[in-house]
Amino acid sequence: MRILITLALLIGCVGTVFGATLKLADGTSLRGEVVSLSNDVYTIRSDSLGTVKVPAADVVSIRYGRSTTQDSSGAQAQVQQLQTQLAADATVMSMIGELQNDPQLQAILADPEIMRAVATGDLTTLMANEKFMAVMNNEKVRAITRQATGEK
Numbered sequence: 001m002r003i004l005i006t007l008a009l010l011i012g013c014v015g016t017v018f019g020a021t022l023k024l025a026d027g028t029s030l031r032g033e034v035v036s037l038s039n040d041v042y043t044i045r046s047d048s049l050g051t052v053k054v055p056a057a058d059v060v061s062i063r064y065g066r067s068t069t070q071d072s073s074g075a076q077a078q079v080q081q082l083q084t085q086l087a088a089d090a091t092v093m094s095m096i097g098e099l100q101n102d103p104q105l106q107a108i109l110a111d112p113e114i115m116r117a118v119a120t121g122d123l124t125t126l127m128a129n130e131k132f133m134a135v136m137n138n139e140k141v142r143a144i145t146r147q148a149t150g151e152k
Helices: 002-017 072-088 090-099 103-110 112-120 123-128 130-136 139-149
Strands: 020-024 029-038 041-046 050-055 059-063
Touching: 020 041, 029 050, 029 123, 072 090, 090 139, 103 112, 103 130, 112 123, 112 130, 123 130, 130 139
Parallel strands: none
Antiparallel strands: 020 029, 020 059, 029 041, 041 050
């Protein structure tokens, strides 16, 4: 059950971390997948531009796939809905079961800083954490995300 809850939170974060629109100081916008935040530089993977590095100082705002102003009760309701959706999908539950002994996921579960950031929705901390980003880029986790969100 702990893995189900954690994956629901992680997939909830995937929905916000991936598919972002960055508004830049010069007035332009950049749409893409936030790959990382390291040394105050965002790495964005854009369909049209490829991989782009943007200094954090040039970013005015980031808008994710869902509202970034969502209150905590709304976020909790969304996570609970996602948990219910994951638990009802036999394919997803099988995929989650296969991840139980994955060393990357176990490292996330054992890291209090990451778990605190996941629980509070602290995307800046999560994106700057190499262990978290490794799990987000883990093909098994991405496959679960695609299955859960209906992506192809």
